[in-house]
Amino acid sequence: MLKGKVFKFGDNISTDHIVPGRLLPLRSNLPELAKHVLEDADPTFAQRVQKGDFVVAGNNFGLGSSREHAPLVIKIAGVSAILAKSVARIFFRNAINLGLPVLICNTDGINDGDELEVDLTLGEIRDLTSGVHLNFSGMPEIMLHILNEGGLIPYIKKHKDFVVSPTEK
Amino acid sequence: MGKTLAEKILSAKSNTEAQAGSIVVVPLDLVFVQDSTGPLTIRQFIETGLNTIHHPQKTVVFIDHSAPSPAKELANDHIFLRGFAREKGVVLSDIGQGVCHQLVAELWANPWDIIVGADSHTVTAGALGAFASGMGSTDIAIAMALGKTWLRVPETIKVIARGRFPDGVYAKDFILHLIGQIGADGATYKALEFSGEAITSMLMSGRLTVANMAVEAGAKVGLFPSDSITENYLRSQSRGEGYLPLHPDPDAAYESTIEIDAARLEPTVAQPHSVDNTALARELKGIKIDQVFLGTCTNGRLDDIGLAARFLKGKKRHPNTRLIIAPASQQVLLAALEAGYITTLVEAGAAIVPPGCAACLGVHQGVLGDGEKCLSTANRNFKGRMGNPNSFIYLASPATAAVTAICGEITDPREFL
Numbered sequence A: 001m002l003k004g005k006v007f008k009f010g011d012n013i014s015t016d017h018i019v020p021g022r023l024l025p026l027r028s029n030l031p032e033l034a035k036h037v038l039e040d041a042d043p044t045f046a047q048r049v050q051k052g053d054f055v056v057a058g059n060n061f062g063l064g065s066s067r068e069h070a071p072l073v074i075k076i077a078g079v080s081a082i083l084a085k086s087v088a089r090i091f092f093r094n095a096i097n098l099g100l101p102v103l104i105c106n107t108d109g110i111n112d113g114d115e116l117e118v119d120l121t122l123g124e125i126r127d128l129t130s131g132v133h134l135n136f137s138g139m140p141e142i143m144l145h146i147l148n149e150g151g152l153i154p155y156i157k158k159h160k161d162f163v164v165s166p167t168e169k
Numbered sequence B: 001m002g003k004t005l006a007e008k009i010l011s012a013k014s015n016t017e018a019q020a021g022s023i024v025v026v027p028l029d030l031v032f033v034q035d036s037t038g039p040l041t042i043r044q045f046i047e048t049g050l051n052t053i054h055h056p057q058k059t060v061v062f063i064d065h066s067a068p069s070p071a072k073e074l075a076n077d078h079i080f081l082r083g084f085a086r087e088k089g090v091v092l093s094d095i096g097q098g099v100c101h102q103l104v105a106e107l108w109a110n111p112w113d114i115i116v117g118a119d120s121h122t123v124t125a126g127a128l129g130a131f132a133s134g135m136g137s138t139d140i141a142i143a144m145a146l147g148k149t150w151l152r153v154p155e156t157i158k159v160i161a162r163g164r165f166p167d168g169v170y171a172k173d174f175i176l177h178l179i180g181q182i183g184a185d186g187a188t189y190k191a192l193e194f195s196g197e198a199i200t201s202m203l204m205s206g207r208l209t210v211a212n213m214a215v216e217a218g219a220k221v222g223l224f225p226s227d228s229i230t231e232n233y234l235r236s237q238s239r240g241e242g243y244l245p246l247h248p249d250p251d252a253a254y255e256s257t258i259e260i261d262a263a264r265l266e267p268t269v270a271q272p273h274s275v276d277n278t279a280l281a282r283e284l285k286g287i288k289i290d291q292v293f294l295g296t297c298t299n300g301r302l303d304d305i306g307l308a309a310r311f312l313k314g315k316k317r318h319p320n321t322r323l324i325i326a327p328a329s330q331q332v333l334l335a336a337l338e339a340g341y342i343t344t345l346v347e348a349g350a351a352i353v354p355p356g357c358a359a360c361l362g363v364h365q366g367v368l369g370d371g372e373k374c375l376s377t378a379n380r381n382f383k384g385r386m387g388n389p390n391s392f393i394y395l396a397s398p399a400t401a402a403v404t405a406i407c408g409e410i411t412d413p414r415e416f417l
């Protein structure tokens, strides 16, 4: 069970909002880089976020560059999951590969500052402040397996290969 | 049932009947990283403990994003990348050689290939009929180690561009128009497949521009069928043997079809701060521009530089408008020198910077000041993209860029025809 406070963002939060190119010199210094997480969307986010909190956004979260530093610094900052109406493709895969859950759901009823509870196994989101209950939509089986192993590296260490059943959707 | 281009390539490579929605595991024809995603990729590769690169000669490390290095931290990243390339025997493309996607087109991509790179604009090679898609560092680390990856076969949106482009309208205007129409998430997870007269008559340089920006609509891949233009391009790169015909089946199933009347397009500009915030160049007349940047994997090719040179010949840039030009590769630079374009552009007041990403991603060679406006031929205008969240980026064709540099304000190139 994940539990924490909501930081609400709008639509089209790009990887440049999360880790802009001007911070390229910090990319091999992740703790420093993480101090700037989401800086161009909310300059106070990095100071205020607490372990377990949620990033909640509208449509197309994480669009833009393939830089995996984006989900990585969100994870390092302590965020337990990202909830969004939709997520850009590369960002989605990157986050799951790092073991950071990305949950696709209608986030309209979730407000900044709300207390949330997320049950990953039941697929349920409960907004303790507003009382809204939501389900999140599924992801391809292989991504679920990767997430359950804690990311792609532990997955590959265990299986040595991609395990896909011929009928998998 | 018939297959789309994406289904054809992924079926052939996975030895399955791949249909939109299925998950396939496919061998890779090329895997690459660049200097901003490479260090993390290599650290993840080390973390796997796998230790060997599946196919070193099909694995490339490009140093193009911060090249030459503008900071000691980045210089250290470059040392790390060069050391890794040497140790593992993978191909190294060092500073000055050019932008990764341009070099992939020049040197590696063929129809039917599957290419993955740790850079979102890997989709560029779709112009050559390669299923090419960007991924993050961990996926690429595993791809380097195993020589394969998993993919979900995307649904396909068919884009039919009927008719011919009018004078002053180019591939860039077409793709900006399309993204403006469907939105920055209009093709998320999908393949775009291009067809129609304006596409079959489009030069390889224009196809690369269009495929490059497929990702700006969220697409996983932007695919072109292969034809005589593909074959001639490969021949011109001494890679004619890589040519293979590639066409969708006539009865392929598309998720949707978008028709665009190419003859009615006008010079188009994406306004700050999103690529789908499009307007016509003529509607933006009067917006003063501090810097024009011509280059990148979108529009830094010989045809682009030649086009700009044609507009700027015998003219000067506006005194209040800087003009920065970055050829996309060494081959482009040499050909532009040979053709006299560089002389023309320097005489017009351009600053020529070495082949590479240059000002595109905001680390060097043209970072914007507070409140400044840049008109760029790149693919992205997100807030902060060029190094300063207090600046503004407009995206347009090389022709619009050239005439804007002359006038000092956004200008429709048709005024100069």
Ligand code: SF4
Residues within 6 Å of the ligand: B065, B099, B100, B101, B119, B121, B296, B297, B298, B356, B357, B360, B361, B378, B379
């Ligand atoms: S030119 Fe710009 S968009 Fe292209 S690879 Fe370089 S940084 Fe990315």
